[in-house]
Amino acid sequence: MSLIYLEFDFKVKPVEPASDILMAELGELGFESFVENEEGLLAYILKSEWKEQTLDDLFVLQQPDFEITWTSKEIEQQNWNAEWEKNFHPIRVGDGCMVRAPFHAKEEVTFDIVIEPKMSFGTGHHETTYMMLQHILNTDFEGKSVLDMGCGTGVLAILAKMKGARSADAIDIDEWCYLNSLENVERNNCADIQVFQGDSSLLKGKKYDIILANINRNILLEDIPIYANSLNKGGALFLSGFYLEDLDAISSKCAAHGLEFEKNLEKNRWVSAKYVN
Template sequence: MPILIYIEYHFNIVPKQPATDILIAELGDAGFESFVENESGLLAYIQKIDWKEDILDDLLITQNTDFKIFWSSKEIEQQNWNAEWEKNFHPIKVDDRCVVRAPFHDAEDVEYDIIIEPKMSFGTGHHETTYMMLQHILDTNFEGKSVLDMGCGTGVLAILAKMKGAGATDAIDIDEWCFLNSKENIERNNCGSIQVYQGDSGLLKGKKYDIIIANINRNILLEDIPVYANCLNSGGLLFLSGFYLQDLDAISSKCEAYNLKFEKKLEKNNWISVKYVN
């Protein structure tokens, strides 16, 4: 079997967010296969056969003067690439109750042990927004509740909700990588009863839920909050994240316009996660 040769890019990013998330999305569109976040920014990998010298020329994020992004690249063999990925992907423990780990990590003695193979999808618990959403889920009664995980990424939030006893659960993401990756992770964690769909909020027509989880971004949330409000049962809960503290007023104003009452917020490195009640 021939050895696959990869090109590794090392990006130094200042400030890291939201530039890192934007960069990952653009690199994914350009053909990069996998990503590892580190202290200085991001490692990104693409097969040499898919690489071209001007592959970064059309990236919009590198032209944004709000961020400073520098990079270098080198060739590596697949074996070294896998070792680097495993070395940098560490398990995440949330409130000593939940661990999110890769398949090559040893199991830990916790209440909820979640195995995630992220591939090109978002949501491992390493990012502040995913971490806080996991905290919200841990603190909430999901027993028998109907649940929507909107913008599901790896499916990790839907998986924890189901582990906590959720009833009918849907997971939706517009990205095909996320759709396929969520299905794999749901099966890997024996949560096969979660229904996964590829699409956007247009799929929610006629749907009703007790709890909606949406970890996306400010603009999409502002656009979709009216849809979420219409889909929530009386007394239902809405958990939102994917935005900064300075965006809270705009998000809360939109929620209040649709009778969704602010109840609780979590903060981590200027990112925020908020709970509203219908």
Template sequence: MAVPIYIGYEFKVNPLQPATEILIAELGYAGFESFVENNEGLTAYIQKEDWNAFILDGINILKSSEFAITYSFNEIEQTNWNAEWENNFKPIVVDDLVTVRAPFHDKPDTKYDLIIEPKMSFGTGHHETTHMMIQHILKNDFKGKSVLDMGCGTGVLAILAEKVGANSLDAIDIDNWCYINSLENVERNKCKYISVYEGDVSLLKDQKYDVTIANINRNILLNDIPTYAKHLTKNGLLFLSGFYEKDIPLIEAKCEMNMLKLVEKIKRGDWVSLKFIN
């Protein structure tokens, strides 16, 4: 398989919110695959084969008078990208129980050792939302449970869920690179019960899950929560992240409409992660 070449866009956004969140959602619909937020805005990546000089013409927020958004872009050589993440990807430890590390890091002493090679995919535990979802998994009983990991990214959450006892897991991501990367990481961690699929909630037919994990942006969650609820077992658990504390009323209201009750909140920085029960 040929290694894809990426175009990277550096966006400077003022004020940051809600503009950054809106920008990510619009860029996602335009074909951008990966996003890294920073103090000035964000970096967005799209495969060169999917890029054209008019790719931003349909990004409406760039035309808004409410926000000042500037950008620049350049082609990223894959070899340079790999060297960069190897230099900057440090192992992380969550609650002294889980280590998320790259294959070239030393084996840790923690109970759970997750070996993740993220490449262009999202989800190493460094971002607040992934970190909080890991905390949720550690705090809850997954033994013998069926699990859905929507927007699986690197597959890190599904991999941890299996390691803590889940024995039937589906990991789904709409991004081809995430799908491939998840397959690699599932194999790398010698997981036996995880099936990885490329797509979205439309893949779900008659399946029922004891636990659903969804670490995706707010707009996608609001659209897909009814489907998550439909595919939960009685007393099933839904863990959500990928949004800010100010978004909780919207998320909670949508969940309540679908008979899901909020039972726990974790906060890290401006980000939150919520636990609902069916």
């Protein structure tokens, strides 16, 4: 028997930053996946999890600066592929990396990553994922032990392994992301990447040379002390999932735990920063 989802088509003005705030709030209410588009976003929730009052207390809907309308319809889980195939296009990061779906033609690049995102985050299209991929391309991973925290589709761990990482762990609290990462690491011949379902409590007693964490501001601020404790001396921490105005708070938290800001990338107000110990 197929699971029945509700698809909400949100029309958002202005699209930024209202869509990002809306997505974050919906994620807290049980919505499992999102597809961004030029007019706003599509959001998906299991019909069994939906209640008529679910949207009543959304902060973003009460803001006079944003105009948000929506319609909804039922969609069966097996129809999901058709939905994201319409919106998922291959992307290039620099000259040497391509992130594509299985139905896209392969091109001659150094790092050809095949991702089937399903209900997971991390196709490379969002600014934060794109910038994290840029960081990886510009970093030496040869022989390094790597953690991809909040791995989504596993795309960051996959590129790290392709770049010569000795070992890689990928962790996500979401079951969809966990299962999807398992599929994607196998699809990219990176089956030796260890994928786990859970949160930062899984890091107890573990050490890494490089930690990649593309999550969100609040979780990063909460978990930076754990990341710092899990980083080998001379290691690097790459963070993303926050805006430029949050950089000072993130950097202050890192500094309080012995991590020095080195550089950051910026794309459409989103930031990805590197810290070293």
